[in-house]
Amino acid sequence: MNYKLSRKFNETDIGPIKLSNPSTSTPSPGGILTVTLHEGIGLSVAENYKESSNGEEHNHHAGRRPPVCARCNYPYALLDYEKSQATLDCYWGTTESPVWKSQFATCKFDVSSFSELTIYLYIRDPSRSLKSRDVCLGVARVNPFDGLEQSEVRWLELQDGMGKLRISFEYANPENRTLEERDFERGTPIFGIWTSGIIKKDTQRVYAESKIRTTQLNSQPKLERIWDYQVSHPFIASLSFAFESSEGLTLLSPYISGGPLFSQLQKDRCFDVDRSRLYAAEITCALEYLHSTRKVFSWLKPRNVLLDSFGHVVLCGFGPFNSHVKSGNHGTPEYPAPELLLGQAESMTADWWTLGVFLYEMLTGLPPFYDEDHSKIRQKILSQPVRFPNSFPSIAKDFIIKLLDRDHGQRLGANEGASEVKSHPFFDGVDWNKLLQRKSTPTFRPEFVSSSFKQYGVNDPSKDDFVSRWITSLESTKDPETSNPPAQETHQTVVREDDGWELIWDEGRCEFDLYNRFTKAKKPAPPRHGEPLKHDDVVVNESTDPTVPSQTQKQDVLEAALQAGHDRVVLQLLGYEMDLNIRTGAKRVSPLEWAAEEGNFPLVKLFLSKGADANFPSFIVRGMHKGGPALVRAVEKGNREIAQILVRATDRVASTRALGLAVYQQDIPMVKLLLENSVRCEFEEADRPLPWDPQDNGCYFFDRTESEEFIPPLVRAVKKGNTDLTRLLLSHGADVNASYHGLLWDLYEYNIGKDPIWFSCGRPVELAMELGHDEIVELLLDSGADINLPRPSWPVPGHDCGLVPRLVYQKVTARLRQALASRHDGDTSV
Numbered sequence: 001m002n003y004k005l006s007r008k009f010n011e012t013d014i015g016p017i018k019l020s021n022p023s024t025s026t027p028s029p030g031g032i033l034t035v036t037l038h039e040g041i042g043l044s045v046a047e048n049y050k051e052s053s054n055g056e057e058h059n060h061h062a063g064r065r066p067p068v069c070a071r072c073n074y075p076y077a078l079l080d081y082e083k084s085q086a087t088l089d090c091y092w093g094t095t096e097s098p099v100w101k102s103q104f105a106t107c108k109f110d111v112s113s114f115s116e117l118t119i120y121l122y123i124r125d126p127s128r129s130l131k132s133r134d135v136c137l138g139v140a141r142v143n144p145f146d147g148l149e150q151s152e153v154r155w156l157e158l159q160d161g162m163g164k165l166r167i168s169f170e171y172a173n174p175e176n177r178t179l180e181e182r183d184f185e186r187g188t189p190i191f192g193i194w195t196s197g198i199i200k201k202d203t204q205r206v207y208a209e210s211k212i213r214t215t216q217l218n219s220q221p222k223l224e225r226i227w228d229y230q231v232s233h234p235f236i237a238s239l240s241f242a243f244e245s246s247e248g249l250t251l252l253s254p255y256i257s258g259g260p261l262f263s264q265l266q267k268d269r270c271f272d273v274d275r276s277r278l279y280a281a282e283i284t285c286a287l288e289y290l291h292s293t294r295k296v297f298s299w300l301k302p303r304n305v306l307l308d309s310f311g312h313v314v315l316c317g318f319g320p321f322n323s324h325v326k327s328g329n330h331g332t333p334e335y336p337a338p339e340l341l342l343g344q345a346e347s348m349t350a351d352w353w354t355l356g357v358f359l360y361e362m363l364t365g366l367p368p369f370y371d372e373d374h375s376k377i378r379q380k381i382l383s384q385p386v387r388f389p390n391s392f393p394s395i396a397k398d399f400i401i402k403l404l405d406r407d408h409g410q411r412l413g414a415n416e417g418a419s420e421v422k423s424h425p426f427f428d429g430v431d432w433n434k435l436l437q438r439k440s441t442p443t444f445r446p447e448f449v450s451s452s453f454k455q456y457g458v459n460d461p462s463k464d465d466f467v468s469r470w471i472t473s474l475e476s477t478k479d480p481e482t483s484n485p486p487a488q489e490t491h492q493t494v495v496r497e498d499d500g501w502e503l504i505w506d507e508g509r510c511e512f513d514l515y516n517r518f519t520k521a522k523k524p525a526p527p528r529h530g531e532p533l534k535h536d537d538v539v540v541n542e543s544t545d546p547t548v549p550s551q552t553q554k555q556d557v558l559e560a561a562l563q564a565g566h567d568r569v570v571l572q573l574l575g576y577e578m579d580l581n582i583r584t585g586a587k588r589v590s591p592l593e594w595a596a597e598e599g600n601f602p603l604v605k606l607f608l609s610k611g612a613d614a615n616f617p618s619f620i621v622r623g624m625h626k627g628g629p630a631l632v633r634a635v636e637k638g639n640r641e642i643a644q645i646l647v648r649a650t651d652r653v654a655s656t657r658a659l660g661l662a663v664y665q666q667d668i669p670m671v672k673l674l675l676e677n678s679v680r681c682e683f684e685e686a687d688r689p690l691p692w693d694p695q696d697n698g699c700y701f702f703d704r705t706e707s708e709e710f711i712p713p714l715v716r717a718v719k720k721g722n723t724d725l726t727r728l729l730l731s732h733g734a735d736v737n738a739s740y741h742g743l744l745w746d747l748y749e750y751n752i753g754k755d756p757i758w759f760s761c762g763r764p765v766e767l768a769m770e771l772g773h774d775e776i777v778e779l780l781l782d783s784g785a786d787i788n789l790p791r792p793s794w795p796v797p798g799h800d801c802g803l804v805p806r807l808v809y810q811k812v813t814a815r816l817r818q819a820l821a822s823r824h825d826g827d828t829s830v
Contacts (some may be wrong), residue, residue, distance in 0.1 A: 005791040031202055033109045033115065033144055034170040036098045037077055037088050038153070040334035042163035043137050049073060050095045051124045060250070074098045075137055077165075078120040078309055080356035081109040083238060083254045084205055085309045095123070096163075106185070108203035110240065114145045119165065120310075121158065126317050134445065137161045144169040175815040179243060181250070185704045197255045200241075208316060209241055212248050223384040231322045234438050235286040237306075237316040243244070256314045258446035262361075262805050263617070269813075273393050275443055279305075281422075281430050282313040287355070288418030290315075291348045298346040300354040301335055309624050311442030334367035338382050338406045343673030352413035356403025363396060365788075365813060372811055378807060382406070395667045399426035499565065503557065512557050514569065526560045541807060554578050559585050562594055580612040587734065590616050591631075596633040596642050604630070605641050626748045631658045638665070640673050646676045653687050655679040657709050663725055671713075671728060683710050683736035688741075712738040718764045718780075719743065719757075719774045726780070737763055739792030741801065758808045761801035762791060769819075777819055 014170050029497040050073060074090040075098050086107040093099035098822040109117075119140040120429045125133035138161025153168040183209075184198045223296040231238050232521035241252040261279060263269065271279070283305065290296040297713075304317040340346065342792040368387070386404055388397050402412035402424070422432065434440055498520035503513075512525035554576055561569040562585070574580075587594075592612040593615075595603035608614065615629050634642040635658045647655060659679050675681075678681035700782045714734040717725035730736060741761045759766045765785040768776040779785075789803065804812075 008012045022201065024059045026123065031111050033117075034078060034106060034172070035081075035109065036106045036168045036170075037119075038105065038166040039097065039158070040121065040163055040165050041097050042073065043075060043096045043098070043121070044162040045075075045095050045123055045137065045156075046135070049125075049135060065304065072456060073124060075121045075123050076116055078122060079107060079109075080118045080120070080309075082525060083116050083256075083308070083314070085257060086205075087309070107204065107715055110200065110203055110205055112240065114143070117142050117144050119156070119167070121161070121165070129679075136164065140165055140167075140794065143166075145171065148743070169519065181243065184252075204829065207252040207259075207282060208237070208255050210251045210253075210317075212251065224761055231289075233286060233289045234315050234436055235315060236289065237314050237681060253316060255489075256306040256308050256316055257549070260302065261305040261307055261313065262302045262806075264444070264446060265309065265362060265805060266809055267793075267801075267807075269788050269790055271362045273396060274638075275365065276362040276396075277430070278406075278440060278442060279313050279362065280355065281316070281427060281435055282419055283355060283358070283431070284427075285436060286313070286315045287348070288422075291351070291417060292815060296349040297348045298337070298340060300351045300358075302358075305358070307446050309445065311445045334377055334381075336381070337408065339408050341378055341381060346407065348417060349408040349411050349414045353408070354532065355421075356400045359396065359403070360386070360400050363392065366810060366817075370810060370814060372703060372814065375486065375572050375810055395426050399755075402413045403745075420596050425557055459726050491641055498568060501564075501569055503569045505549060505576075507547060512549065512553060512565070525557045540695040549576050551559045551579065555582060555584055558591060562614070563589065567600075570603065571606065574606070574610045578610075579687055580610060581616045582605050590630070592630045593633050596630040596639070596646065597637060599637060599642065600638050601642055601645075604645060606647070608649060614646050615651045615654055625803075629654050629730055631655065632661060633672075634658075635662050635670055636659055638667055640670055643670065643673060644677075647679065651662055652680060653683065656681070656687075657712070657822075660709065660711065660713040660716055662722070663713045663722075663729070665728075666720055666722055666725065668712055668724060668728070671725060675732045677726070681713055681729050681732060682738060683712065697715065709779050711740045712764075714738055714762050715740045715743065715767065718768045718773065718776055719771070721776065723773075723779065724774050725777050728782050736765070738781055739790070740767075741762060743761060743767070757803045759812070763789060765816065766812055769816050774819075777816070781823060 046048045072091075073095055075092065076096070077100075079086045079088065086109070088100060088107060089104055090098040090100055091102055091104065107705075117163045119142075121137040121139075122134045123137055125135075138158030139154040140158055142156055142215065152170065153166065155168055158164060175800035183202070184200055186198055198209040199206050201577045203350050236258060239251060239253055283300070287300065289301070299317065300315075304315050306314050306316050308314050335354050335357050340350055357367055369377055369384060371377050371380060379440055386401065388400075399412075403421075405411040408414060412424065413825070421427075422430075431440070499515045502515050502517060504513045504515050504522075506513055513522055513634040514525060515522045544556055554573060557573055558570065558578065560566075560575065560687050583590055585594065588611070589597070592604065592614065597608060617629065629650065631643060631646040631654060634646055643658075647658075650658070653672065656679060659671065659674045659681065662674060672714055712735070714726065714729045714736070715738060743760050757767065757770065763785070765777060765780045767789060768780060803809075
């Protein structure tokens with residue numbers, strides 16, 4: 001049974017974890033700390049960061065996750081305890097006086113030692129773009145166990161800001177109950193995101209997991225000895241839990257939620273010098289600790305370098321906790337030092353080599369010895385000189401050259417270790433004491449990601465068939481059907497002969513009849529369809545005068561006349577003040593849409609002259625309705641005559657959607673027609689619909705067509721591999737660096753068996769290179785495509801585009817640089 005803490009504890013009360021039964025599990029640590037955040041008062045927030053309407057009362061409904069409110073901008077709290085971090089979002093109160101309620105106010109931490117709790121208050125960037133633009137409103141630091149028995153609720157003054165927080169703590173001790181594997185669960189979504197970590201059930205804290213199987217061990221270690229290797233360093237993840245099973249050892253470390261450093265590098269393409277210097281300095285401090293206290297060498301690799309919620313580097317991995325793990329697997333071919341490739345003894349100098357490779361990649365975006373052919377990377381590491389772009393900073397160049405000295409005895413750091421590395425002029429201005437106290441503020445703070453310990457380096461093909469199973473060569477991804485098609489012939493306009501049917505209103509019966517003046521036949525109009533007539537999803541009020549036709553009666557006749565082709569009846573019906581901006585029939589389309597789809601040019605002209613809105617229904621009203629408005633229908637049918645008349649009456653967004661459809665159909669004459677009528681090639685950012693639940697995944701739509709209809713026409717042309725269309729769009733002002741999101745398969749061709757596009761979010765030149773459209777790549781580069789632009793960021797709350805597999809990303813990036821260099825006489829610095 002758990003119990004509350006009733007006395008003040010000292011840090012010595014909780015020591016290293018000891019085993020009561022080594023064959024099964026380890027005792028739990030000191031207990032569980034429950035933190036409840038109640039409210040804040042007196043916060044100082046810049047005017048442009050406040051909510052849009054601070055005084056209007058509205059309810060976000062406690063008890064479930066409130067919807068994202070566009071006009072409310074509340075602070076959120078980021079709590080840090082023993083390198084475990086949790087976010088508490090706020091949905092109530094005001095910007096200056098936020099209130100935390102319900103399950104959004106509480107979080108739990110596992111306690112292994114009595115440490116300080118730090119609470120950071122942030123306010124989100126109102127543009128909802130990058131999290132690094134969020135503003136810190138202040139920091140509160142507190143020892144939760146100091147005076148816990150006297151008061152469970154206390155006020156904390158904010159440092160580096162104004163105001164204070166009301167907070168309470170509760171501590172429970174599990175009475176030495178041992179932890180087992182059943183105390184954890186996997187495959188559970190955290191904050192709406194599926195994580196690759198393991199979750200402790202009682203606290204819901206996420207941990208990274210490593211299983212060391214018995215076959216991986218040179219000798220059978222005792223679990224108690226694991227804790228002799230515990231790490232205490234600001235830039236290294238510590239060991240939280242460990243237990244033993246028949247398979248071997250399971251080690252758990254705090255889940256570092258910012259993801260791998262090199263995944264952020266993929267998004268940004270490269271880092272500036274200041275950002276790279278901070279990361280390199282923090283890695284240096286961590287290596288200094290490992291070298292001097294744990295004698296851990298040759299361990300540094302991309303998968304071990306992560307970012308925490310604040311943007312600081314955290315080295316993660318379980319090598320420092322277990323000296324029994326077999327060595328010799330260096331994971332990624334671009335990073336091992338030459339002496340390791342030659343089979344020489346491991347030493348700390350190998351890590352300084354890897355630091356040099358890291359820094360080069362951070363500043364340029366690719367490793368210095370990259371090659372598509374993995375067998376050539378080894379030779380490059382052993383013999384190829386390091387090539388630097390002309391614009392490379394001179395101090396950084398000197399630093400990297402000295403770190404990448406192939407003579408490990410002459411390498412920077414070989415004589416005096418980390419102190420020698422830290423004294424290089426590249427680190428001039430770094431306050432190492434401030435750095436170790438984590439008081440240096442990173443310029444970037446990552447979002448929560450779910451892939452902290454995934455391998456992001458190039459895997460050894462002999463040991464992992466991921467590449468062969470899922471990533472085909474770039475040359476083989478070209479669609480065999482993407483050759484430029486012949487120009488399409490326009491569909492013929494429908495010309496109907498007079499069928500003799502006319503419309504008669506019977507005032508006695510107050511009903512419509514249809515009369516054929518050729519055959520003298522007479523028949524009543526179809527009965528009411530039963531569903532109330534709607535205009536823009538609002539029920540139309542019927543007339544109270546029974547002597548005139550009702551709106552519903554007119555709609556019934558219109559549906560029947562359109563289906564039967566009674567154009568004269570339609571013309572007569574319009575004399576009764578028929579509302580044409582309605583959705584009718586089984587397809588729920590407007591009369592103008594119906595006429596455009598049927599290719600009935602006279603009716604299209606008639607409806608437009610009688611008040612039909614060419615933009616009805618709007619995209620928002622349509623919801624998941626495919627097609628529409630009328631111009632899209634005409635383009636879909638390839639009818640240029642109807643498109644010519646509709647494009648003049650269609651708004652900007654619908655016209656660009658129609659252009660995208662024409663490009664998708666590779667209908668060059670239709671594309672030319674639309675462009676000649678000043679249809680824009682681009683959407684604006686606000687045009688694209690937001691995902692139905694942006695908290696889950698910023699690129700996921702319940703109906704895929706909602707997002708893909710808003711992919712720029714140029715991207716569609718590139719995806720189709722159509723050089724003529726690409727050139728045509730560029731000549732009419734298409735943005736060569738346009739961004740796109742959510743491009744997975746061909747629109748309307750959803751096929752699970754089809755290979756996805758890895759650059760599903762990106763820019764046209766990347767897509768063209770991935771798909772192997774070399775001629776289009778050249779065309780885009782000639783038109784000013786910038787291959788160094790960061791990956792586009794969609795300003796959607798909770799959004800994070802999926803990463804491109806590292807092998808594909810590096811190959812596409814390297815080929816784009818080669819293509820650009822070839823246009824500048826081989827100058828790779830371009």
